[in-house]
Amino acid sequence: MNILVCIKQVPESNKVEVDPVTGVIKRDGAASKMNPYDLYALETAFRIQEKMGGVVDVISMGPPQAQEVIREAFAMGADHGILVSDRSFGGADVLATSYTLSQGIKSSGNYDLILCGKQTIDGDTAQVGAEIAEWLQIPSVNNVLEIKEVHDDSITISMDLPQEVEVAKISLPCLLSVDQDIFMPRLPSYVKKKATKDREIKVLSLKDMEDTDASHYGLNGSPTQVQRIFPPTSSKEKEMWDGSSAVLADQLFHKIEELKFV
Amino acid sequence: MAKFPDYKDIYVFVEQKNGEPAEVGYELISEARKLVSTIPNMDYKVVGVLLGDNVKDKAEEVIAHGADKVIIVDDPLLKDYSTQFYADALTQIIKEFKPDSFLTGATVLGRDLAPRVAARINAGLTADATKIDIDQDKVADGEALLLVTRPTFGGNLFGTIVCPDTRPQMATIRPKVFDMAPIDETRTGEIIEFKPEWESTTPQVEIMETVAKALEGVDITKANILVGVGRGAEHSIETIKECAKELGGEVCATRAVVEDGFMDKDVQVGQTGKTVRPSLYIACGISGAVQHVAGMEKSDMIIAINRDPEAEIFKIANMGFVGNVDEVLPLLVEEIKKAKAA
Ligand SMILES: Cc1cc2nc3c(=O)[nH]c(=O)nc-3n(C[C@H](O)[C@H](O)[C@@H](O)COP(=O)(O)OP(=O)(O)OC[C@H]3O[C@@H](n4cnc5c(N)ncnc54)[C@H](O)[C@@H]3O)c2cc1C
Ligand SMILES: Cc1cc2nc3c(=O)[nH]c(=O)nc-3n(C[C@H](O)[C@H](O)[C@H](O)COP(=O)(O)OP(=O)(O)OC[C@H]3O[C@@H](n4cnc5c(N)ncnc54)[C@H](O)[C@@H]3O)c2cc1C
Incomplete structure (x- = not known):
């Protein structure tokens, strides 16, 4: 079984600040890491590989620096890495990102299973997985809690819904977005890291795609635009209340009601 | 000249389970009413979209909650939610009726359905939003541009997202951020039944078992x-x-x-x-x-x-x-x- 895991490089912390004048995100030092939710997708891939054989490859779209997360995946046990990178891919929203990744996937081989994380910690939309599946015309399932059975032509999983857990059998190829905690991700191994230090990462740019029309990628191919970014205004503004217990209870009730929790 | 003369109105997906509409659909219809009232000259309508099996009798309820028009697809294939059939039906509705904007609750269902549809019709989709406004500066140009605000970076930042050059403008909106207006039984509206053409009626995802979550041992x-x-x-x-x-x-x-x-x-x-x-x-x-x-x-x-x-x-x-x-x-x-x- 050939598995492909989508991994994204994200800022080290999501405690970012915005320059109040320019409205631009301050990325001082700009330390980055693999999106933590993607570690669960990777671990899921390794567990399936242990049973079924085949390869676990990873794909990431981003600037050349995103090779770092691919190397990290190698150190965890991934077999091959693909970096989808081109100037014209920059500034992509979900539609353009998922389209670019799907083009990259098409030019990289045939995969039986594609795995994504639940969401990222920066853009945080949780939409990329389902849109990749749509471009590839394959079924997809979100909120995957458990892998129950894997066969050559199907996979049985359980998914987390608000009031129930549903068990479903999906024909392959398909895409799954896995929940946190599906498996505990393994740590990168120093031995593997050393052994894979010179392993080639395949870099795909616009010219390697089936569709080479630049207007379908990056900023040009993105219908959404971030018009403005700003920090939450009220959350750190504090309100303090003092007084008799009756007054406090009354205030407290009104606040809870105002926030629509009653 | 308006940029998108063929696209009009605010559409709201009314999610249902076992035939009972979820509140978020009505919250969004109530908010859509407020939005259209800020652009009286554009004569925008609020349209509810209801997919399911035997849901026809709910159309009046959707109107009572504020819709001017309800588009219904009643089909046994839509009895329980499936990405495949719901996305097929919704895509055809959007192609046929051309909504200027399309809002869905940011529920588990909505966040599964909306991206599939968005990719199929090449639309921009703003995720998990908590606020919507209409850019009043664009109204004179005949444009009802939505300003959709959402938390990102784990809630440490907010972003306002716009979708200026494609239609419809799609967004998923969190439940409980908007008030549900009181029901008005006297409202009247148009009910349209739509019959999609199924690409295939064979499900790609087969539901084997549904287990209710145990209430004990709360998480x-x-x-x-x-x-x-x-x-x-x-x-x-x-x-x-x-x-x-x-x-x-x-x-x-x-x-x-x-x-x-x-x-x-x-x-x-x-x-x-x-x-x-x-x-x-x-x-x-x-x-x-x-x-x-x-x-x-x-x-x-x-x-x-x-x-x-x-x-x-x-x-x-x-x-x-x-x-x-x-x-x-x-x-x-x-x-x-x-x-x-x-
Ligand atoms: C403040 C702000 C708000 C935004 N709001 C929107 C919006 O509402 N709508 C919109 O369309 N865009 C939006 N964007 C842009 C969007 O977040 C990203 O640019 C897009 O590339 C990826 O979406 P995501 O990070 O939300 O991924 P998610 O959809 O949260 O990621 C899900 C999974 O997809 C995979 N994946 C995601 N990105 C990559 C990648 N680059 N390489 C490999 N795998 C990947 C991973 O497995 C990941 O776990 C916003 C950006 C910002 C800064
Ligand atoms: C290694 C380590 C790990 C730890 N991990 C955890 C952890 O995971 N989770 C955790 O919670 N703690 C953890 N602790 C313990 C932590 O340091 C605190 O001791 C603990 O959180 C204090 O609990 P508390 O606030 O209930 O009690 P206290 O600190 O005793 O506070 C009680 C508070 O109640 C107020 N109070 C008293 N009576 C009333 C009244 N009638 N009406 C209103 N207010 C009243 C007091 O003013 C006081 O502020 C850890 C400690 C260590 C060293």
Whole structure:
């Protein structure tokens, strides 16, 4: 079984600040890491590989620096890495990102299973997985809690819904977005890291795609635009209340009601 | 000349389960009414879209909640939610009726369905939004451009997203951020039944089994509302449980309370317990030690009750109440019960 895991490089912390004048995100030092939710997708891939054989490859779209997360995946046990990178891919929203990744996937081989994380910690939309599946015309399932059975032509999983857990059998190829905690991700191994230090990462740019029309990628191919970014205004503004217990209870009730929790 | 003369109106997906529409659909219809009222010259309508099996009788209800028009697809294939058939039907509706904007609840279902549809029709989709406005500067050009605001970076930043050059403008919106307007049984509206052409009627995903979640052994990490018990609230545990129940939430505790034997370890929040992120965390008699705060500081709204005005918990709370938990909580529970009975 050939598995492909989508991994994204994200800022080290999501405690970012915005320059109040320019409205631009301050990325001082700009330390980055693999999106933590993607570690669960990777671990899921390794567990399936242990049973079924085949390869676990990873794909990431981003600037050349995103090779770092691919190397990290190698150190965890991934077999091959693909970096989808081109100037014209920059500034992509979900539609353009998922389209670019799907083009990259098409030019990289045939995969039986594609795995994504639940969401990222920066853009945080949780939409990329389902849109990749749509471009590839394959079924997809979100909120995957458990892998129950894997066969050559199907996979049985359980998914987390608000009031129930549903068990479903999906024909392959398909895409799954896995929940946190599906498996505990393994740590990168120093031995593997050393052994894979010179392993080639395949870099795909616009010219390697089936569709080479630049207007379908990056900023040009993105219908959404971030018009403005700003920090939450009220959350750190504090309100303090003092007084008799009756007054406090009354205030407290009104606040809870105002926030629509009653 | 308007940029998109063929696209008009605000459409709202009315999600249902077992034939019962979820509230979020009506919340969005109510908000859409407010939005169209800010652009009276454009003569925009609010359109509800209802997919299901035997849901025709719900159309009037959708109108009573504020829709001018309801588009219904009634088909046995749509009885239970499936990405495949719902996305097929919705895509055809959008192609046929050309909505200027299309709103969906940011529920598990909505967040599965909307991206599939968006990719199929090449539309921009704003995720998990909490606020919508119409850019009044563009109205003169005949454009109803939505300004959709959403939290990102785990809630540490907000972004306002626009979708200026493609239609429809799609967004998923969180439940409970908008009020549901009162029902108006006298409203009338148009009901249109739409018959999609199925690409295939063979399901790609086969549901084998549906297991209701056990209510016992609550998972505090999934709770939307948590009431936290600290050592200063150990005499009020029963009242706090009642309060949590009335609010539809769960109870959690500090390590001190767990060690004192009042609560189980699996509801302990903090460094050596669980990390929680509810919409509302009410901290009762909790001092606010860093080890506890580490597990709950990302809650959207933190309300703290503590009799010590210098307590550390007030530093991270959005709202602080300086008082005695044992006195305030019973009164609060009474008020909540009164309000719910009314
Ligand atoms: C403030 C702000 C708000 C935004 N709001 C929107 C919006 O509402 N709508 C919109 O369309 N765009 C939006 N964007 C842009 C969008 O977040 C990203 O640019 C897009 O590339 C990826 O979406 P995501 O990070 O939300 O991924 P998610 O959809 O949260 O990621 C899900 C999974 O997809 C995979 N994945 C995601 N990105 C990559 C990648 N680059 N390489 C490999 N795998 C990947 C991973 O497995 C990941 O776990 C916003 C950006 C910002 C800065
Ligand atoms: C390695 C380590 C790991 C730890 N891990 C955790 C962890 O995971 N989770 C955790 O919670 N703690 C943890 N702790 C313990 C932590 O340091 C604190 O001791 C603990 O959180 C304190 O609990 P508390 O706030 O309930 O009690 P206290 O600190 O005793 O605070 C009680 C508070 O109640 C107020 N109060 C008293 N009576 C009333 C009243 N009638 N009305 C209103 N207010 C009143 C007091 O003013 C006081 O602020 C850890 C400690 C260590 C060293």
